[in-house]
Amino acid sequence: MKCSFMKDKELIKMLLITLSIFCAMTVLRPSLFLSGTNFTSMGYQIPELGLYSAAMTIAMLSGGIDLSIVGIGNLCSIICTYILHYAFVQEYQGIWLVLFIISGILISLAAGAVCGLFNGLVIAYGKITPMLATMATSSIFTGLAIIITGGKPVSKVPPEFTYFGSHAFLYVPLPLWLLAAVLLMTAFIINKTKLGFELKFVGTNLKASSYTGINTKLVQIKTYMISGIICAICGMEILSRTDTAKADYASTYVFQALLCAVLGSTNPNGGFAKISCLALALVSLQFLSSGFNMLRLGGYFKEFTWGLLLIFVLSLNCLNTWLRNRKYVKKN
Numbered sequence: 001m002k003c004s005f006m007k008d009k010e011l012i013k014m015l016l017i018t019l020s021i022f023c024a025m026t027v028l029r030p031s032l033f034l035s036g037t038n039f040t041s042m043g044y045q046i047p048e049l050g051l052y053s054a055a056m057t058i059a060m061l062s063g064g065i066d067l068s069i070v071g072i073g074n075l076c077s078i079i080c081t082y083i084l085h086y087a088f089v090q091e092y093q094g095i096w097l098v099l100f101i102i103s104g105i106l107i108s109l110a111a112g113a114v115c116g117l118f119n120g121l122v123i124a125y126g127k128i129t130p131m132l133a134t135m136a137t138s139s140i141f142t143g144l145a146i147i148i149t150g151g152k153p154v155s156k157v158p159p160e161f162t163y164f165g166s167h168a169f170l171y172v173p174l175p176l177w178l179l180a181a182v183l184l185m186t187a188f189i190i191n192k193t194k195l196g197f198e199l200k201f202v203g204t205n206l207k208a209s210s211y212t213g214i215n216t217k218l219v220q221i222k223t224y225m226i227s228g229i230i231c232a233i234c235g236m237e238i239l240s241r242t243d244t245a246k247a248d249y250a251s252t253y254v255f256q257a258l259l260c261a262v263l264g265s266t267n268p269n270g271g272f273a274k275i276s277c278l279a280l281a282l283v284s285l286q287f288l289s290s291g292f293n294m295l296r297l298g299g300y301f302k303e304f305t306w307g308l309l310l311i312f313v314l315s316l317n318c319l320n321t322w323l324r325n326r327k328y329v330k331k332n
Helices: 002-028 036-061 069-089 094-124 130-149 159-166 174-192 194-204 206-211 216-242 253-263 275-294 299-331
Strands: none
Touching: 002 275, 036 069, 036 174, 036 194, 036 216, 036 253, 036 275, 069 094, 069 130, 069 216, 069 253, 094 130, 094 159, 094 216, 159 174, 159 216, 174 194, 174 216, 174 275, 194 206, 194 216, 206 216, 253 275, 253 299, 275 299
């Protein structure tokens, strides 16, 4: 009961933060913020950060971190672009076009899994701190992307593929449906599977979990493979929306995904994550970002705000932990 109450408490906190930001932006620019055009635009923007945030959350739940999410996403997007561009140039139609699109998607997903596997092997068997390991692999993946493309953007894929990134179903953008599906699947993995239980156990105490018979190395490898697959999905979603892939796209998403995960009640030390809170954190940050644009506040102001917000949230988490520990000591 106490654990459930704490989870509900986190959800209520995020809900209040989201509503506060919504009300503030509504008061500041009501005609622009409450417009249908603005909400539609946000519906197409949220999935990019949301998918990368889900990948980051999975890694952080295991007690690690994945700073290579954008590098993986861009590399997989480039791989998919080259496959689909060939179909576009050859003007394939019908079954051949479908086969090329399916092949591009599957090969990109496989590439994401391989990148995640590489991260997991380096961390599990190389005994390298996840932050340093994924920082290094991020440079490797980005370097590979630059070598493949020559540092230039690649584009021109079949319109049947880009249709997904620019259309809606039941007035909801298709990429937003994709994000909802990935978040639900992530929540299912965390809360309803053996891997999810092991993830939380490993994230809480890596050494203790090894004594229980859990193959901690395999858990870490699976964790980063799942993260890599989600990054590949994000890279293809961005490709479907922009019809372009490049090696240095959306580099700021690494920090924003980290902020979103922490704001969404993911424990930076591992062991706890709540996808419903992550979803609310995504909405909150998108409200802020759209509001800043309407107030004509520059990108540097947003970067300043994201950094300040991350420090505030981490400080608040530390304070809450200290208060709980102090209360526990007094009680016993």
